[in-house]
Amino acid sequence: MQAYDVFNGDADGICALHQLRLAEPRTAELVTGAKRDIDLLTRFEVKSGDRLTVLDISLDSNISSLRKHLAAGAEITYFDHHNATHAFEHEHLHLHCDMAADVCSSILVNRYLNNLHWQWAVVAAYGDNLPAVATAMASEAGLNESQRDQLQELGILLNYNAYGESIDDLHFHPAALYQAVHDYVDPFDFLNSAGQFVVLRNAYASDMAFMQGLHAYxxxxxxxxxxxxxxxxxxxxxxxxxxxxxxxxxxxxxxxxxxxxxxxxxxxxxxxxxxxxxxxxxxxxxxxxxxxxxxxxxxxxxxxxxxxxxxxxxxxxxxxxxxxxxxx
CATH class of the missing domain: 3.10.310.40 (Diaminopimelate Epimerase; Chain A, domain 1)
Structure with a gap:
């Protein structure tokens, strides 16, 4: 049996998988890419009994491969908040989908895990441009403004790393960045200790400097x-x-x-x-x-x-x- 963890390379995809694997450890082949690499289910073949976990990629964009993998006998758990107009029921498909505007995939995983690693869901929500949702979650849990600001910066930087025409544009391959994040249960430890955070912070500041004086077309x-x-x-x-x-x-x-x-x-x-x-x-x-x-x-x-x-x-x-x- 082969296991695959398939996830969007942005903050939401990384944090969703991180939460899940902290709670449910599993050795799996990582399948990911730049943010717009969303047809990830086309990249591999499966056999009966293989286990797939899919996070934060559009079901509609992967519908053919999803049906193909299920027909081959794979067991698939799917968390996503993008359009899923072609969603269907199958005995081997465990679909957690919510297309509400105030939800991201990490929030769906957080619900599934009953808030076990909620701080990473806050990081993801900040990164996925849901600051009001993230701030409400963090405030309810007792985080102060400084702590909220730190998690917001982390979410933005994880998301920033995912954007590019190809992997060559990124500072870290999303699989490598996920593996770095996965060494830390507490996001504040990652902020204070991980070299990847420092690299992304400096690179982000450098890139954003190009935006000075930008005007609408x-x-x-x-x-x-x-x-x-x-x-x-x-x-x-x-x-x-x-x-x-x-x-x-x-x-x-x-x-x-x-x-x-x-x-x-x-x-x-x-x-x-x-x-x-x-x-x-x-x-x-x-x-x-x-x-x-x-x-x-x-x-x-x-x-x-x-x-x-x-x-x-x-x-x-x-x-x-x-x-x-x-x-x-």
Whole structure:
């Protein structure tokens, strides 16, 4: 029997697996990648009796491989908060899915474990752009402002490491970063002792310095669109910038387009009104788009489609114009 731990390489995926393996230790092959590497179930074959744990990758994006692995006789436990419109029941599929805007995969694992390692769920929620949820969890547990700030920084840095066009853009391979994190039961010990934390803190400060003086490419009443150059620093900060903007300007929606080496764009989108204008619904109208209610993305937007994207983005997320848009 072979075991596989399949997880998104961002803060949520790493912290979700970390919690689970602290509570339920298991030797497993790690399958992960950069944040937008989400078709992870296509990367390996299974046989009857193999055990898969899947965390924080879209079920809809992996539906064919999921069915294939189940047909081969694998036992699969799946935690996720992204779109799961194709979810189904199977005797060997144990699905923990919640698409609410205030949930991340680490929170689902935390529920499953009855708050056993809740601090890592707080780290993940901060990293996954759910600061109000994270702060409420931390405050209820008795953490002071300084402690909350430290966990927020850790979450942001773990998330920052996941962004890039490929693994080559990242400071640490997500599997290696997970293994470093997994040496620590207490996140404050990681903050105070791990060399990886120092590297990420310094690299983050260096990359964010490039953002000084950045201006929106296009704005409307409730939207802003930014375009970043084809530079490694831009690929690393694209999602962090989108998260930061949503915290600074509540109620406004943002798109960050980052130029890829081939001339196309990768797009990070944040909705300022996740209930009425879910990011996942908008992104799913594009061939390589997807996500969740509050945040989504497009993995490959051709340069020829940028003008159309901008018009559609403003029409969808600006409430003054949204009723006029048809997504059929």
């Amino acid at each position: 296009r704005q409307s009443e409730l939207t802003s669109i930014f375009i970043l150059p084809a530079q490694a620093w831009a690929r690393r900060v694209s999602g962090i910038l989108a998260n930061q903007l949503t915290q600074e300007q509540h109620g406004k929606s943002f798109a960050v387009l980052t130029s890829k080496p081939d001339g196309s764009y990768v797009v990070s989108i944040r909705s300022g009104d996740a209930d009425n204008c879910p990011a996942s619904q908008f992104c799913s109208t594009f061939a390589t788009g997807g996500g969740r209610r509050g945040a989504g993305g497009i993995n490959n937007l051709p340069a020829s489609e940028v003008d159309g994207f901008i018009q559609a983005f403003i029409a969808y997320f600006d409430k003054m114009e949204r009723p006029q848009l048809s997504l059929s």
